[in-house]
Amino acid sequence: MRKGVRRRGLAAWMPVCACVLLAHVGAAGERPGPRVLHIGRVAPDTLGVTLQDGTVEYGRQLPYEARPGDAVGQQEQHLTVRRDGVFLGWLVGKERRLVCTPDRVVGRMADIAWLDRAESYALSSEEDPAYVRETAPAAVFRKTKPSDFARVEGWPFQSPLRHVLYLKAPQPFQEGKRYRVRFTNGALPELSLICDSASVRSEALHVSHLGFRPDDPAKVAFLSCWLGSGGAAAYPAGQAFRVLDASGQEAFRGTATLSGRATEPEDAYKRNYTGTDVWLLDFSALKKPGTYRVSVAGLGCSYPFDIADDAWRRAFTVSARGFFHQRSGIELGPPYTAFRRPACFLPAAGVTVLHSDCGLLDSANGLNALGTDKDNFGNLVKGRTDRAIANAWGGYMDAGDWDRRIQHLIASRYLLELAELFPGTFDTLSLNLPESKNTLPDVVDEALFNLDCYRRMQTPEGGVRGGIESAEHPRHGECSWQESLDVMAYAPDIWSSFVYASAAAQAARVLAPHDAALAAVYRESALRAMVWAEARHGERPSYPHDVRDARNLAAAELFRLTGDAAWHALFLKTTVFTCPGMDLFVWEKHEQREAAWTYLRTERPETDGRIRGFCREALLREADNRLRNGRKASFRWAKFEWAPGQWGAFSAPDGVSLARAHLLTGDESYLVALVLACQAGAGANPLNLCYTTGLGHEWPQHPLHIDARLTRQAPPPGLTVGGPIDVARHKDYWAQKIVARSCYPDVQRWPTLEAYWDVFWYPPMCEFTIHTPMAQNAYAWGYLAGRK
Secondary structure (H helix, E strand, C coil): CCCECCCCCCHHHCCCCCCCCCCCCCHHHCCCCCEEEEEEEEECCEEEEEEEECEEECCCEEECCCCCCCEEEEECCEEEEEECCEEEEEEECCCCCEEECCCEEECCCCCCHHHHCHHHEEEECCCCHHHCCCECCCEEEEEEEECCCEECCCCCEECCEEEEEEEECCCCCCCCCEEEEEECCCCCCCEEEECCCCCCECCCEEECCCCECCCCCCCEEEECCECHHHCECCCCCCCEEEEEECCCCEEEEEECEEEECCCCCCCCCCCCCCCCCEEEEECCCCCCCEEEEEEECCCEECCCEEECCCHHHHHHHHHHHHHHHCECCCCECCCCCCCCECCCCCHHHCCCEEEEEEEHHHCCCCCCCCCCCCCCCHHHHHCEEEEECCCCCCCECCCCCCCEEHHHHHHHHHHHHHHHHCHHHHCCECCCCCCCCCCCCHHHHHHHHHHHHHHHCCCCCCCCECEEEECCCCCCCCCHHHCCCCEEEEEECHHHHHHHHHHHHHHHHHHCCCCHHHHHHHHHHHHHHHHHHHHHHHHCCCCCHHHHHHHHHHHHHHHHHHCCHHHHHHHHHHCCCCCCCCCCEECCCEECHHHHHHHHCCCCCCCCHHHHHHHHHHHHHHHHHHHHHHHHCCCCCCCCCCCCCCCCCCCCCCCHHHHHHHHHHCCHHHHHHHHHHCCHHHCCCCCCCCCECCCCCCCCCCCCCHHHHHHCCCCCCCCECCCCCCCCCCCCCHHHHHHHCCCECCHHHCCHHHCCCCCCCCHHHHCCCHHHHHHHHHHHHHHHHHCC
16 A cells, blocks of 8 residues: 655644744744743733743854864863864864864843842733732742753853743733733833733643544643742632633633642652642543633633644654654655755765674673673773674664664564554555655654664674664764764674564564565574574573563564464563563563563464463553553653653653553553553643654754754754653752752752753753653554554
């Protein structure tokens, strides 16, 4: 079946609120002075005013000609140059013919103390008798955070600021009346606001930017606001809300219910990540397609959202294209994407990839099985040889690195699974790929691009390398195609070979109905990798549990593919599901989620019904856990209760088991939990930010995407960032210490869901990795797009 391209106008996605004053533009297009981004009510008597204070002018790559006396130095892997005592920047490329100049912050206010003084503001109205004469606010509250980091020299950073001011007025503002806010020091132009709850956005109302399918069993918004120095805003019980259509007509009316108290713990760490009471606005009964917004009298409205049959399909398409944008070894640009990047790490373009005697098994970037790798790159570099590896290219790169690692194959597994589960959806879904004209579904093409990196590097004997890695994190100032560090391929190892064998076997099975010849290629490759790894499994007395788990999954996939009794016997020998009560995952003991699911999906008479029953029980037990935990969370995100509040916990759903439990049982409660778990990452959060680039009304502007930063392009769509991190957990982290210099109130007072710092140089927060959270997000959205 030919793959069609679905096109949709942008009108349904454009903000209706005229008070949103900032479009999605990079720093290069921003005005340098302070400016108002938004004004709206957060309570009947309180205005919220968002200010941008300064911007970053990013450094540029300029030609460099060395002069006598230039001082070239090295800070870690970075190469610096000074001239006459002045810092010029960082040298770029092996030939050092370019220099990347430092960033600088421009347009910041010299003094911000006035922001906290009530006399700095004058409220007035010609239509409200209470404000005919200019009146100062009764109180002013503020929250301030850095909105970016500028790397000004070596390690120091400077920051522009994002302020949100809360002006609590002496009297409530009247609906439909126009008000003015004058800054008495003349620092900013006078503001004008009509208090229209149907059209002026309130930051206190949070709804998914992605929208909903008409048949989604849960459709919700949330009401909450943290006022910074003013603490949590309080809203009355029984608050009425309306859902308005594009013409402003009421489509639904309801009453808010309490979702969670600020004092209630949300996980096993007894942490509350919101810092406010949160109210749930449930409009699940609304099924008519259209564009809507949620409105609360005396406050305002939410961002607009769609109820549409293709809501999840659109979201998944952007998410899956995030993988395309992370492809290594190809040029990016029109007609496949607006983001432009030359081909990087391509041997045909002169890049040499050297063999390292270190396998990913023994690197801290993998399992560090021997415990000897102290800095992630040490063993890799020690094992460097001068032997070039042919055809070492492709795969997906992570965020602030150029690595391609075997762990990324979980993304291929999820894409292949979606193609197998829902051919009616994914056989025809176009991702606008270079391969889109072939006969394979685009999601399969995307999965194979990643998998083929490892297949190309497979040795004739069958061993599979764990990936391709540079000798260190990138040198500052260098784009991916300018890498000047040594680039190495890990030595084949049994763990990487087991991981590859499972994915290649899955690919062979999924390919069979589409391309029998190509399926045979992957089948042979999977078997060769497995036989190679099995022959070497006894070379060490013990391994980390990850090796057993990867071996178990490979055996399960090969049994499902071939029916060979030997692979079935190996699965039964290595599975943990030989007795009741075993979980899919136990910290530092085992992780056999994929193997349990594969065995459950195996339709062969030889399968062991008792083992299958234990696998089923474990899957449903994990899904029930996520369902219960989601109900404890004020914003309904779902995670394992002992998973830390970081690395995607709030930007992508922990929803794989929920989706599979729903598929297995048809129980709608799992589908409800999955839809709800997707809300926080999709924009229904205190920041009203969708954590995947290119989606919704607001998304991260400064993810750790080096090529975008250095070329002054907006980040490519589809990158799901790590998202908010529990500030208590990161109190000693270097980047949070830099953030803390600019935060008000003190950074330790910030609720976790407010504490997303969109500053580029905060790796665990601004980084994105292929295996988490990007893969989990794509799978959840893909399941919601494909399910019947």
